Amino acid sequence: MSRNIKSNIRFLSIIFMLFFVFTACNSGVEDNSDKFKIGVFEIPAGKDFVKETIIRKDSIQISKYGQNIDTLSIEWKNNFFYTLKYINPKNDLQKDPMYIQINKIREDSYDFTVKIGFSKFSKKGTIYKVK
Secondary structure: OOHHHHHHHHHHHHHHHHHHHHHHOOOOOOOOHHHHOOEEEEEOOOOOOOOEEEEEEOOEEEEEEOOEEEEEEEEEEEOOEEEEEEOOOOOOHHHOOEEEEEEEEOOOEEEEEEEEOOOOOEEEEEEEEOO
16 A cells, blocks of 8 residues: 555544544533523632622623623623623723633533633633523
8 A cells, every 4th residue: 555545544543533432422411501691690709709790691791790890792602612892991901802711511500711812811710500
């Protein structure tokens, strides 16, 4: 066999094995992330967060924390990634979009990682659906 044919066979074998691993190792966990797009949510106070109540409807998110209320636009890229942008930013930091990656889904909560703009800033937390 020629070298190219052997390379192609090896490549196809690897693709087949990866496909098998991903389909055979299905965790059985249902993708219920779509239910986190609308409703009332809470991020509890903790080491890295103050208590925050979030209301999501359509493409708007209203965030209440302490005496502050902010309105943000929310754009879902897929069920596991969305972008938030302040509609009326109050400082330079709020002018940058926030990129949120959903890392783990539970029945009424999910773990997330948030990054601000293209900086190295990153924070992890959990958000709970309350309504």
